[in-house]
Amino acid sequence: MSGLVSYGMPVPDDHVDHLDETPLHVQLAAILRRAIKSGEYGPRDVLPSESQLMQEHGVARGTVRQAIETLRNEGLVVTIRGRGTFVRPK
Amino acid sequence: MSGLVSYGMPVPDDHVDHLDETPLHVQLAAILRRAIKSGEYGPRDVLPSESQLMQEHGVARGTVRQAIETLRNEGLVVTIRGRGTFVRPK
DNA sequence: GCGAATTTGTACGTATGTATC
DNA sequence: AGATACATACGTACAAATTCG
Numbered sequence: 107m108s109g110l111v112s113y114g115m116p117v118p119d120d121h122v123d124h125l126d127e128t129p130l131h132v133q134l135a136a137i138l139r140r141a142i143k144s145g146e147y148g149p150r151d152v153l154p155s156e157s158q159l160m161q162e163h164g165v166a167r168g169t170v171r172q173a174i175e176t177l178r179n180e181g182l183v184v185t186i187r188g189r190g191t192f193v194r195p196k
Numbered sequence: 197m198s199g200l201v202s203y204g205m206p207v208p209d210d211h212v213d214h215l216d217e218t219p220l221h222v223q224l225a226a227i228l229r230r231a232i233k234s235g236e237y238g239p240r241d242v243l244p245s246e247s248q249l250m251q252e253h254g255v256a257r258g259t260v261r262q263a264i265e266t267l268r269n270e271g272l273v274v275t276i277r278g279r280g281t282f283v284r285p286k
Numbered sequence: 287g288c289g290a291a292t293t294t295g296t297a298c299g300t301a302t303g304t305a306t307c
Numbered sequence: 308a309g310a311t312a313c314a315t316a317c318g319t320a321c322a323a324a325t326t327c328g
Binding site for chain 3: 277
């Protein structure tokens with residue numbers, strides 16, 4: 107499991123005790139941030155492409171880009187057009 | 197005049213000597229940045245709403261938001277949901 | 287060097303949720 | 308309660324840069 111969830115999502119039952127209201131792009135950013143800090147993606151490694159992240163996490167491209175932008179603003183990654191997004195070497 | 201232009205825009209003549217390739221959101225950010233620095237919008241002043249900026253500059257909401265986000269990243273403004281975007285007092 | 291495929295960038299539209307006035 | 312304003316998330320289309328055969 108461990109998929110992304112948000113309030114705009116279809117829910118199996120409309121009687122929901124608990125619903126994660128955290129925005130999808132924040133959740134995705136957290137996942138990627140953790141993957142980087144845990145070394146799953148090392149320095150200079152390329153992250154999965156936007157298309158791959160879309161499919162793997164079942165979200166729209168805009169959502170993926172928003173998540174990545176967060177990491178960029180945090181100085182964790184750099185993005186190069188036509189190449190991809192890379193883990194910033196310390 | 198002084199409207200925004202971009203490469204994706206319809207052009208009166210397809211023989212164009214010079215075309216401003218600067219992205220719309222960058223052009224709009226520049227306009228707002230200048231308006232702030234010139235004092236047109238003073239400290240704690242609220243900027244025009246996203247809807248107003250859309251109409252006044254003839255761009256989509258996403259473009260407006262991207263421009264404003266730039267100013268936010270530059271520390272020039274702060275945005276409050278339901279209120280608006282305000283010029284950050286030094 | 288050329289062209290196709292891949293990948294990110296820009297720009298648009300729509301719908302809905304949340305907060306404020 | 309209604310109107311206004313920002314936030315999230317989906318979609319489409321095309322441009323631009325890079326990579327690969």
